[in-house]
Amino acid sequence: MQLAQVSMEQSTAATGRVVDAVQSSSDTIADLDQAIAKIGGITQVIQEIADQTNLLALNAAIEAARAGEMGRGFAVVADEVRKLAERTTTSTTDITATVAEIRKVTDATVISMNHAVTEVEQGIGMVRASMAGLDRITSTSAEVTGMARHIADAANEQTAAAELVASNMEQIATLIDDNLAAVQGAKQAADTLKETAHELRRVVGQFKVIG
Template sequence: MILEVQQAVEKTAETSAQISDSSEELSIGIKSQAMQSADAAAAVEEMTRTIVHTAQNTTFAAGQATESGKTAREGGEIVRQTVEKINQIAETVINSTATVEKLGDASAQIGEIIMVIDDIADQTNLLALNAAIEAARAGDQGRGFAVVADEVRRLAERTTEATKKIAQMIRNIQIETENAVNAMKKGSSEVTAGIELADKAGNALGKIVSSADKVVEMVQQIAAANEQQSTTSEDISVKIETISKVSSESETGVAQISEAVVGMRQMTLDLKVLMKQFQLRKSAAFTFADN
């Protein structure tokens, strides 16, 4: 019976030692886990700050991109209005060119009429000269006719001078008209080139607007992803905090277990001492009984 108790005490002492060693190892592991949890919590906190900062920058970038898109749209509208005005100017120039060309044609027709009038004046002058010659041959009887012929000749000369002046004016008008037509044609070409440039500018602004819209969409997606990351990191932080709390509680529990094991080992040692004392007393009693 005593032997069985002694074996049980030895087994208890051995088990207590194993539990103590395991508790010590567990305590070390829990402390390491707590340290790692603290490091992870710090890393997650830093990551959260970075994500928040990135989200702020992304939001700012989204605002800038939206503003750029708005400005590009306004620029596109201005270019569209400019193209519309240039088209109106081009139409006016074309109409003016047609009007001036008609004026040139009318001037040419007037020139032809002046040539006819000038030819008639020359013929009238020649007829007046012939009439004067015939009047001179007629003597006194032809004197009155000579006066009329002389007046007709003077009228023809005045008509010739007037037609020459008008012809010169018509030539000047034709020259100015031709210059105006050429200038308007050149202006029309420049207006056409301006329209092409304005169209290109409008297309470029359209591409800018499209790109700005895409940038805004992408930035918004990034902002949404950052927000989701921020939420996820907060969840991770809460879970790590929970793990850290559990580790702390586990460390406390292990410390209590270790303390209990130490107490149990001490009780086992005390029990072994008592068992030895009991054996010694029992041996002494047997020896005394034999004597």
């Protein structure tokens, strides 16, 4: 029973370390989630800048068209700026989608880890309850052992007392036998004395003077 208790204590300690590790991982994922949220914010800013750049490029192209031949070079630059803004928009859209997917995975991971921690903590609670039950059983067993020892001691004392009573009874029986023998001897002596008295009376009667 003591070995089982030690094993449970070791299992509880190991499980506690697992809980700590899972909790640490959960905290790390939470930090990662915050970092991803910041990336999402930065991406949003980049998207807004790209939209504004695209709008400016469009306005520049319109103005270049109005300027005719003199604005042709500027129109080429405005078109390149617009293409860059479009590529930036596409990239930020991809980044936003990737960030959303990562957040989805991390959220699911955090939920799963929290469930695991809850189940492990419940398991630890059950193990601790079992350990408490073993402690009660051990305590009860010790009490029963103590009671058994008291009963054994009492039985030994009763046996000794019974032996003493038996010895005293034997002595009493011996005394009774001795007294009975003495009484019988006294009775025989009395009978003999009685016969002697009768004989003496008879002899005395023979010497009686006739007047």
